[in-house]
Amino acid sequence: MADDPFTTLWVYLAASPLLWLSLTLVCYLIALRIYRLGGESPWFNPVAIAVALLIGLLLLTDTPYQTYFDGAQFVHFLLGPATVSLAIPLYRERHRLQRLALPIVAALLAAVLTAASSAIGLGALLGASTETLISLAPKSVTAPVAMGISEKLGGLPSLTAVLVVSTGIVGAVLGTGLFRLLGIRDDAIKGFALGATSHGIGTARAFQVSPVMGAFAGLAMALSALVTALLLPPLLARFMASGG
């Protein structure tokens, strides 16, 4: 059949989802190790490192993204069940939620409206296309929700996914430094802002700082996914109808 055993092996592996699924996990584990070696500094963001490693591998082997995704989709799929699972931290924190109901509602509305309007405003100002603007709008909420919103409104769900991940990384990298600059010391507030702005990646970062920060980030991520899903499509549809 094939000329040399290495080619035969490669042809076999390239056709199976196993290779890229395994490599996704391996690259993530390597990224985690680099992150720890880097003293857990937010600049060594594990998602960013894993993505960079995988892109390097795909370019080196001349593998199209579709082939990669045939394997990696099993990891990607778990975003849905993970979103459903957010009900658990939400339920666990229900007392604190009641106690802080007013600040949480205010911060939540501020987050959802600022995230979408700043993205659309800055994007439009610098000449992004309508498709890109719609894809940018839900970038602060967790991937499956953001992709669903983008698709409903005529954006590009896969572009939204990339922007969601980038927003998560930016927030995780810069968040703690910004809070220090602003003089915000309360872990509940820091966590909430990080989760509302940078969804799961921000929440992962918050858990690394403290459990309280993590719980509030998870809470914010779940609430903002819900509120954005409810508010953004009708608001954006109206905005587009009026603005052209």
Next chain:
Amino acid sequence: MPGGGARWSGPRHEGWRVAPEGLTTEAVVLEALTLILVCQLVGEVSVLITGLPVPGPVLGMLLLLAWLFLRGGVPESVGRAADALLAHLSLLFVPAGVGVLVHWERMRGQWAAIAAALVLGTLITLAVTALTMKAVTRLTGRGGSDNG
């Protein structure tokens, strides 16, 4: 690897605690995962049928939340399944992140707009959210959290 990481590799008798329903803990975790998947499935199907403006997984999350309130607590197995899914949440974003390859051309063409929205937009949102929460917390006169 001495011992470590062997927990899920096969039947270990001391690990097989019997759950209240008479099932092994492993089977109970399977039930919990099934519950989570079924919540998502019902959410997705409801969205398809009714055309609600909410993504399916979010509706699934609400269903699960309602179920937890009805039940009045989180069963240990459901908590464990959810914690396992959420523990490596950032891993789940990696495949989507690699998609930057597909959109490279578009992103390069509009790089200034996208970079501004990503970096400035994110910083603005972080700041506005945190400052709003701080202000309202102070106004309502209650401590932000247990650790001050």
